Amino acid sequence: MTLLRHTDAEVRERSALTINPAKTCQPIGAMYAALGLHRCLPHSHGSQGCCSYHRSQLTRHYKEPVFAATSSFTEGSSVFGGQANLLQAINTIFTVYDPDIIAVHTTCLSETIGDDVKQIVSKAIADGKVPDGKTVFHASTPSYQGSHVVGFASMVKAMVDTFAVPSETRGRSVNLIPGWVEPADMRELKRLAEVLGVPITLFPDTSGVLDAPMHGPATMFPSGGTTRDQLRGTGAALGSLGLGPSASAPATVALEQLCKVPGQVLELPLGLRATDRFIQAMQHLTGCRIPDAITEERGRLVDLMCDMQQYFYNRSVALWGDPDQLVSLTEFCLDLGLKPRYVITGTPGKTWEKRMQAAIAGRHEVRYQQGACADMFLLHQWIKQKPVDLLIGGTHGKYIARDEDIPLVRHGFPIIDRIGHQYFPTVGYRGAIRLAEQILNALMDRQDRLSPEESFELVM
Amino acid sequence: MPQPDAAQVKEDLLKAYPAKVARKRAKHMQINDTDQVPEIQANVRTVPGIITQRGCTYAGCKGVILGPTRDVLSITHGPIGCGYYSWLTRRNQTRPTSDTDDNFMTYCLSTDMQEEQIVFGGENNLRQAVREAFDVFHPKAIAIHATCPVGLIGDDIHKVAEQLSEELGINIFAFSCEGYRGVSQSAGHHIANNKIFQAVVSHEAPTQDVPVPQGPFKINLLGEYNIGGDAFVIEELFERMGVTLVSTFCGNSTYDSLAQARHAELNLVMCHRSINYQADMLETAYGIPWIKVNFIGAEQTAKALRKIAAFFNDQDLTRRTEEVIAQEMKAVEMARDDIASRCRGKKAMLFVGGSRAHHYQYLFEEIGMEVVAAGYEFAHRDDYEGRRVLPDIKIDADSRSIEDLHVDPAPDRRDPAEDSQAVDARLRAIDGQGLNDYEGMMPMMRSGTLSIDDVSHHETELLIERYHPDVICCGIKEKYAIQKHGVPSRQLHSYDYGGPYAAFKGAINFWKDLDMMVNAPVWSLVTPPWQRSSAPTLEAIMAIGGL
């Protein structure tokens, strides 16, 4: 019996129907980004269901409390607009939950109605609904454009628009915009900067929020998250590094335009060469010396790649997920000796194809597609036409993995059927070591399971 | 530890709110009194800004009611999110009977609405999407679900459904379940019930070849969604008793089974909130009476089975029913007594759903645990106070647009075979509830405990502080927030990926899980030893290990 029994190899032209999407809607990205601010409560301006869905999905991935409020639209608000709802929400939230920041994002409903959130927030301030010293800001995140990645990027850009203070002088600190990565990745980026001796402001920063410890009394707002003061200081930074163009370019560009902070956008430091570029970019920007500790970390990764390469050579891979992750993963797979065969993302974007080409660098023929109808149904059909040895992507791929008996390495968002991923970084050299280990284990576990008795090996 | 004073707790719960909000919330909290069940406010809008458990109409319609039927192809018309989030997240299990049976539950279909359609309308795109879906899946029936923007941009999804029904020659129907309708999932249940009744249950010829089900004692099971395999264990009991299950709304169901529902002689209502509409319509149209049953809890399951037997009043059936109960109760009693010895006297709270906060109280009761506070996420007053309050419930502006479908008796409406008063009396003798009756949650709760409707995060936190409960049952969004306080929490929508929790086997599963949770070693390890009131001596530390 197969779980995806209606999927066959024959690809029929589709222009209007998405089947098993490789993306979701903007607001969830905005919510995740906003959780990376200290004492911030994300607020969903729309129907209750959006907020409930986003909180549920983030919770399933992180196994952590995910707080967010909603404007709880009813039929009346959808006719007359959501101003009254948002005003009341702001008042209720500050009275009951006392965050420092409310980060409002819109939904397809409030966008379709055309609510002017900026004006409503101004009215809330004028009406005295925003206590002194508190902030309400917003990002527009219509779910009928882009994807969850775009929503994330827009919220991060709104942080710059709201908080960054332009400055005549440049400080020593670097703005590091991590993109949509795990709390553990953010922690790892901070560690790398520390080893390099570079002071940074990382934003958003969900470490300490979505991997908060359990130690007795709980608080609604844990200790993590970028503070408003830190954000204000981003306008006086030496420069900005945006990691992952899809998630981090808008904020990087905004800092340049608003505060003249010179910015560079890199691919996510997933894998060896992307991490190399990140380290070098830090060096170019700050003139820091690259300490031996970093060179040794890198060396350990290269050593491991060398040990593993015989198992990876020419094994084919299918990948799906978010554009920033996919570019760097494709490059890393090729560096490991793997052959990415298919790559799919539902997120649209103009530059992705070019970036993929740069990552592939003519080394192998890769079939990739993005945007409308680039979904996991299509990916599965391709696999049916010509199978692969390995799958890399989020949990939804487990149905393909089971039907086709292909090992799956879970990576990206969402991972909702395993626990612990949020504690292990995949960025940087250390992250790459973990990734390579996961890939090898997946391949070898399958070999162990299927090899005939006579060739079942003790030593591999 | 002495129980806090509920009146004081209520007062404190309200303190944090702005005055107007506090006045509203006060009506949603009542101190239970078995002598006189107080009136509670329910099914009204949540105050914006409150961190609520509630979801939306779409979730209630597509997610809850339509989700578990494996061979109706659901297409979500709207931007991508809603379809994506309702993709396989509710744990509805299904068991196709063969390799070639349709099963669409692993698929998520969406029109992925883009800005252009928001501006110029999405009907053409929807039409195209339905055709493309038909080409790939060749389903018997297609359900179209509207998300938030659809109503606003004026797409007539019902017209599209009608046209394509004709064009493709299959049953296609649409649900206006935009997220802003009503005040919670509940509106979506109602909308789904109406349309399923119109388009499937009472449809003249749903398909040419829906056979009349064969077998004695025909029943439908309404409001059981087969989360974690619940319906499977119930189905197995029916089989052993020798009653014929015609259809389940909607766990492990198929389109044809729903279309056969009218042939049943009795409807069992499990989740009253989500499905009472269907029960009432089946009663009016086809003369099928319904009884409230509860398969959560071993004693409750036994009662439910006895009620079925009492309804049909057949000697052999009664004997077989008692045999099944006796067989099952052996294992139940062993597990119950063992686990009760570790759990008796502990305190629980339940804030969940539209029937679970009631049903699960029996599981706690059977092992001697005490429920100190409970409430629903999206239920109505009748689910709290019982159906006797139905005539007094005022429908407010937020719910008025949800149609109360007018149903006429069908030409072949069945007359009750037997004097219904006698049947009613037999049923009442078992659990106090007669035909077409539901008593609600509050009458079973001990005086001095709290009923809280649509509980908020703030209230949950304060309740933890005041009551120090040993376990709280809730949903995914609340679970980890509660556990950060050191209180174990069980999800009663998804069973934390365990289950089944229904019937006799389910009761044992639940108790085991409960035992595992409340007595888990981890809760005593939260505080580091160096922060405990009496830090261990070096001697104590060295007692483990050393030379």
Ligand code: SF4
């Ligand atoms: S698609 Fe629109 S209605 Fe659905 S969850 Fe996303 S924002 Fe909400």
